[in-house]
Amino acid sequence: MEDDILLRTVVKVLTPFIFMFGLYVQFHGEYSPGGGFQAGVICAAAFISHALINGLGELNRIISEKTALALACMGVLIYGGTGVVAMTKCGNFLDYSVLTEGKCIEQPIKGNNVYDLVEIEGEYQGAKEDYVSGYNNEKCQGVSKSDKAAYDAFESDVVGAEKCVKTKVRIDSAIKGQHLGIIAIEAGVGLTVFSVMMLIFFIFAKRDS
């Protein structure tokens, strides 16, 4: 295989494009099909076809077996670490919504009895539903405190409009956190899958010699 000029040329030309496509799939996981898993596989395919043509030694120069194993573990650590970071900010494990918020300080909200908490939770859920329905019929969009027209529209229910603004701020921050978290965990998935594919290739290719 290593002497075939046709194969050599085709692989040499295609490899950078395959790798580039893999990176594209990685970074556009939120907008286009694919994500970390597919990106890792595509990038690994680029490296493996490079190694098939140029020999294992050439690949070993770029990435060694030991490095691949370390990277595979690192990917899982990044994924799990994102979850733990969320926990340090008063969120649940892997709850990305809190990632952009500050450090968590334990504070009793209103009271300590369970009815208060249920009430707060209910309020938040209600506000969220308002926002979701507002998002859908564009009721809440573009509402701000200085927006006179929007306030007039809500004149009968100023509290409702204020709630709308508050919830919007809260949800916008949550969306930023979600974005950050998903980018982090996709990177972890991509890294692990890429290294795992490389490791499998290394192990089988080494048995050849």
Add this chain to the structure above:
Amino acid sequence: MSLLQDMPMVMDTVLLFLLLLNAIAVIYAKDLMTATILLGIFSLLMAALYLVMGAADVAITEAAVGAGISTILILLVLSLVGHKEKKVEGNLLVPAAIIVFVSLGLLYATYDMPEYGSRYTPAQIHVSPYYLENGPVETGIPNVVTSVLASYRGFDTLGEVVVVLTAVLAITLLLGRFTGKEDK
């Protein structure tokens, strides 16, 4: 009805027919190398079928994993074990009977499957509507598949990644002779 309206139906039929031809060709391929390439084509046809169904994420996975990396890995294995099939000896009646029996069972089971493309299956009416309605709002991500896999079902995906890592660790321990020192 015009041909244009029937297009998905026509594509499905053509692709499924090609899949059938491909599967038969794999069985009759004498050379294992040929069979591997045919299996790669099978995966590519499958990816096209998923694309017709509108499952772009599944299609790209099938193309990358099924047609791409697993073909490369099987070729690598073939370079170790040779690409001539070993002649099977002995009575083939029992294996053939098992295959026929299982196939009939699976065919019977398809009667319990929901209608193709039905909107009223449990998968479509349970949590999917919630994800479709709230996914873009709550996560701010237009690709609903990503928002489900990475956010709503983030814990499952973590498990998936751990499974992949565990699998490669097992392979390394069994086959890799990985001691931490450089092999000579």
